[in-house]
Amino acid sequence: MKALLRNCQHGSDVYITMDYDSIGSPKHVYKSSSTFNGVQSLNNEIRGAKWYSSLNKSLLDISVAEETEFYCKLKSTYINGITPLYYDGFSKNKKYIYLIISHYCKVWQASTPINELYNIHGDLSIDNVIFNDSLPVIIDWEHFNEAIAPIGFDSLNLIFEQLWFDDKKLNPDTLLELSEMLKLLKSKNCLSPIFWENPLKKTIDFISTHHNIWENQADKLPIKQFSDQEVIEIDSILTKILNLNN
Amino acid sequence: MKKIIFNNIEKNLQNSGYTKNKSGFFESGNSGYWSNLDKDENFKFIELLHKFTPLEAVRKFIPNQENQIFSEKREAALELLDITNESICIDYGCMWGVMSVGMAKRGGIVIAIDQTEESLEFLNARKKYEKLNSLFIVQDDIRKVNLKEISDFAVVNGVLEWVPEFGDVELKKFFGKKMNRDYPTSNPKDVQIDFLKRVKNNLKDGGKLLISIENRFDYTQFIGKKDPHVDLLFTSFLPRFLSNAISKLILKRPYRNYIYSFKGLKNLILEAGYKKVDLYMVFPHYHMPELILPYNSGINMYKKYYSLRGVSFKRKIVWTIEYVLMKYLRGKFFSSSIIAIATK
Numbered sequence: 242m243k244a245l246l247r248n249c250q251h252g253s254d255v256y257i258t259m260d261y262d263s264i265g266s267p268k269h270v271y272k273s274s275s276t277f278n279g280v281q282s283l284n285n286e287i288r289g290a291k292w293y294s295s296l297n298k299s300l301l302d303i304s305v306a307e308e309t310e311f312y313c314k315l316k317s318t319y320i321n322g323i324t325p326l327y328y329d330g331f332s333k334n335k336k337y338i339y340l341i342i343s344h345y346c347k348v349w350q351a352s353t354p355i356n357e358l359y360n361i362h363g364d365l366s367i368d369n370v371i372f373n374d375s376l377p378v379i380i381d382w383e384h385f386n387e388a389i390a391p392i393g394f395d396s397l398n399l400i401f402e403q404l405w406f407d408d409k410k411l412n413p414d415t416l417l418e419l420s421e422m423l424k425l426l427k428s429k430n431c432l433s434p435i436f437w438e439n440p441l442k443k444t445i446d447f448i449s450t451h452h453n454i455w456e457n458q459a460d461k462l463p464i465k466q467f468s469d470q471e472v473i474e475i476d477s478i479l480t481k482i483l484n485l486n487n
Numbered sequence: 488m489k490k491i492i493f494n495n496i497e498k499n500l501q502n503s504g505y506t507k508n509k510s511g512f513f514e515s516g517n518s519g520y521w522s523n524l525d526k527d528e529n530f531k532f533i534e535l536l537h538k539f540t541p542l543e544a545v546r547k548f549i550p551n552q553e554n555q556i557f558s559e560k561r562e563a564a565l566e567l568l569d570i571t572n573e574s575i576c577i578d579y580g581c582m583w584g585v586m587s588v589g590m591a592k593r594g595g596i597v598i599a600i601d602q603t604e605e606s607l608e609f610l611n612a613r614k615k616y617e618k619l620n621s622l623f624i625v626q627d628d629i630r631k632v633n634l635k636e637i638s639d640f641a642v643v644n645g646v647l648e649w650v651p652e653f654g655d656v657e658l659k660k661f662f663g664k665k666m667n668r669d670y671p672t673s674n675p676k677d678v679q680i681d682f683l684k685r686v687k688n689n690l691k692d693g694g695k696l697l698i699s700i701e702n703r704f705d706y707t708q709f710i711g712k713k714d715p716h717v718d719l720l721f722t723s724f725l726p727r728f729l730s731n732a733i734s735k736l737i738l739k740r741p742y743r744n745y746i747y748s749f750k751g752l753k754n755l756i757l758e759a760g761y762k763k764v765d766l767y768m769v770f771p772h773y774h775m776p777e778l779i780l781p782y783n784s785g786i787n788m789y790k791k792y793y794s795l796r797g798v799s800f801k802r803k804i805v806w807t808i809e810y811v812l813m814k815y816l817r818g819k820f821f822s823s824s825i826i827a828i829a830t831k
Contacts, residue, residue, distance in 0.1 A: 242765060244788060245779035248563040258566045265784040273566060275559050275592040307571060311592035 252458040254279030255383065259319065271306065273314035278456070280313045282383040287315060289385025292360060296351045297344075299378050320380070322373035327366060330407035331400070332415060334367055335422075337377075338403060341370055342422055344377045345396050346429040355388040357433070363454055365395035366402055366463075384454055390447060391433030396426055397444045398464060404475070405463040411474060420482040427483065437483045439476040441467065489573055489621070492596055496575065496623060496637070500598075503634055505625060510611055512624035517631055519602035520655035522582070523552065529605040541613040555585065560775050562589030564644070564699055564826055567767070567779065570595045574639045577689060579629045580646035584610035584622075591619045595640065600625045600632055630682050634689045641686050641696040645773065648700060648716055650682045651675030651743040663718025667739040675743045676755065683759035687831050696761070696829040699773035703746045706812055706821035707805060716744035749782055749820065752827055761829040768822035770809070779826060782819060789813040 242265075247257040254276040259267050274280050290303040306316035325337045349359060362369075363384025371378045400422055409415050423440065426432035436443050445464055452459050459465065467475070505513035522529055528548075535544040545553050555561065562585060570576060572594035578587040583606055587599035599622060601607055607624050614622045625632075630650060649656070654668055671678075686696055701715050703723050708714070714722040719737060722730035723746055734742035747755060753764045766782035770792065777792035791810060795803050812818040 242781040242784070243567050243779075244767075244781055244785055245563055245566055245776060246788070248775075248777050249560050250777070250792075254559060256563050256566050261781070261784070271566070275562060275589060279559070307594070309572060309592065309594040312594065 249279075252456075252461060253282065253383070255282060267319040270317050270319055271314055272317075273307070273312070275312045280311075283313045283315055285385045286382045288387075289360075289362065289382025290317075292352075292385070292387075293348065293362075293379060293382065297348045300373060301378055301380065320371045320373055320378055322371040322378070324371055325367050327368045327402070328406050330405075330410075331403040331419065332407055332409065334403055335418060337367060337370070337372065338400060338422065339425075340372070340375065341365070341367070341377050341379075341399060342396050342425060342431075344379070346426065346431040348379075349392055349395075349431055350429065354392070357391060358388045359390060359392045359394075360385065360387050361390045361454075362395045365399045367399060386451075386454055389451065389454075391435045392430075393426055393432035393436050394444065394447060396422075396431065397436060397440055398448075398462075401441055401444060401467075402463045405466055411471065413478070416475065416478045417482075420479055423479060423483055438480050440479055440483070441472050441476050445472065489596065492573055492575065493621065496596060496598065499634060499637060500623065500625065505627075510608065512607055512611055512626060515625070515627040515631070517602065517628040518604060518626055519628060520657065521580075521601075521649065521652075522603055522606060522656075523658045524549070524605075525657045525659060526605075533605050533608050536609065536612045540616055541609060544609075544612075552583075555774070556583045557585070558775070559589075561585045563776050564697060564769075564773065564779060565589045565593060565642075567826065567828060568640055568695060568697060570640060575637060576640040576642065577632075577634070577638045577686075578642045578644070579632070579686060580643065580649070581610065582606045584613060586642050586644050587622060588613065588617070588619060590640070590642070591622050594621075596621045596623075598623045598625055598634070598638070600627050600629055602626065602628050630678070630685065632685060632689060636689065636691050638690050639694050641690055641694065643686065643696065644699045647679055647682070647698055648744045648746050651678040651745065662716075663713075663738070665737075665739045670741055670743065675745045679745065679755060680759050683756060683761075687760055690831040692831060694831045696756075696827075696831070698752070698756070698825075698827045698829070699769070700752065700825055700827075701746050701773075702822055702825050703748045703751065704821055705823045706809065706818070707823060709821075710805070710808065714744075716746070717742065747825070749825055752825055756827060756829045761831055763830040765828045767826040767828070768819055769824035769826055770813075771823055773824040773826060776824075782825075786813065786817050786819045 243258050243260045245258050255272050255274045258271045260269050262268050274283055287303055290301050294301055300320050303315050303317040307314040325334045369381040404410050448459055500513050505515055508514050532548045535548055545556055570590055570593040574595045576590040576595040577598045579600055581587045581599035581601045584599055587597045590597045607626055611624050653670055708723050713720055722733055730742040749766050756764045768780050768782055769776045770778040780788050793806055
């Protein structure tokens with residue numbers, strides 16, 4: 242038996258289905274599309290997943306199951322684990338965010354930049370990570386792009402997404418905790434100096450100037466929902482903390 | 488290989504009595520009319536296809552139908568079938584062809600059948616414009632198609648409930664409107680079973696049939712939504728004799744658009760001689776499904792698939808009822824639509 246779990250949601254052109262064994266346990270996850278944009282996304286997905294797997298022994302195992310001139314279907318083995326709820330926000334999810342950041346550093350440090358530009362996942366949201374025995378596996382590589390952003394972009398996107406969903410996003414304690422994460426990234430050389438000043442604005446600016454990566458989904462990203470005033474307030478605190486040690 | 492199959496199908500169609508017309512589609516001599524558009528409207532719409540692309544013509548003439556005709560969300564149920572390159576598929580009652588195009592894009596060699604010439608002309612224009620060369624377009628009464636054991640897959644999408652309807656249907660003049668006309672004395676259920684048997688005969692052994700249809704006990708019918716085929720209150724779930732009496736009283740015609748519960752649909756399909764039936768719940772409706780879950784084991788996978796932001800108060804109430812009904816009360820029997828996959 243199969244189930245359709247997502248039908249071209251959030252501006253995407255991709256279907257997500259799963260199949261199950263005779264006792265109802267999930268076996269495989271399929272992503273497919275019959276539109277030009279959707280097929281392009283799935284091509285990105287397979288390139289991204291292969292790149293990720295080449296740098297990190299992960300459970301992610303994706304292959305092309307069907308391909309025609311107008312259609313593509315990818316198949317991956319179901320990964321058992323938990324996915325934190327994105328709407329719980331930064332404070333409730335910080336344990337998971339730390340684990341993802343450590344994982345990010347491990348993977349991206351092993352990669353080779355071109356002119357200081359690194360590959361990006363492009364949608365490193367907390368619900369695109371599965372924790373298998375507390376080991377993060379990054380899934381959903383549809384927005385993968387090669388050698389396009391300074392190191393740290395995906396982690397910042399994740400952290401600020403979670404901040405946006407937090408009830409206390411401007412609380413000093415929350416921002417202090419967040420800055421600890423940025424310092425961790427910095428200490429591991431996984432935060433480009435470009436992001437040391439006004440990291441939130443710089444991350445938003447990157448998305449705005451690379452609209453083609455996200456197309457009609459760009460303006461729906463949580464990070465783009467911060468008001469100008471919130472961006473200024475958050476950045477002023479983070480910039481100060483990040484540059485204290487310099 | 489695909490070319491050989493292609494030639495065989497063409498030969499098979501000709502041997503079954505179809506003749507190729509100058510537009511390139513196959514005719515049986517059987518025709519009829521079922522369309523959301525009136526005949527006059529359809530004539531004007533088809534005229535536009537001489538000047539514009541199919542998408543432009545839709546946007547100019549019936550913009551509110553664009554999603555129904557072109558949206559890839561409509562074809563999502565096809566993901567339940569394993570259509571591969573060289574699969575032979577029949578779309579019964581294809582209308583404007585959203586499922587036929589979906590199957591062709593997945594690599595299938597598709598026989599798209601409908602009685603309405605205007606709908607087929609639109610599909611033919613789309614076929615040419617999008618270079619969907621593996622699409623055969625056939626005009627016939629779907630109750631009479633005889634293509635013995637030709638297909639791997641069959642799709643009956645929103646069609647089974649219309650099979651017992653005889654005579655032309657211009658939907659706007661039919662839906663909830665009085666219409667006194669003659670019907671055969673046959674029971675609608677028997678007509679549906681005969682049709683399903685014919686579909687089965689056209690499937691290869693092990694071939695699969697996908698049926699999409701509204702649930703007779705769709706929860707929305709109990710909170711004020713009218714019967715989706717005749718626009719009357721309660722007729723979908725009342726005993727048939729009562730629905731028939733109401734329809735005769737208000738619409739001056741018998742109630743014939745039978746839809747079924749999960750169990751009822753399964754029994755109907757088994758009665759037509761299929762070996763196995765898998766049932767699925769569909770939310771919010773099979774037209775634009777967001778979730779398709781196995782009926783037996785899938786209710787625990789039900790999840791919120793919508794945002795309540797910016798929707799009407801009425802819609803919020805309906806979705807909240809659905810959420811409580813499915814998530815907490817496990818009321819799968821009341822899901823809005825059903826998909827059945829039957830195996831010959």
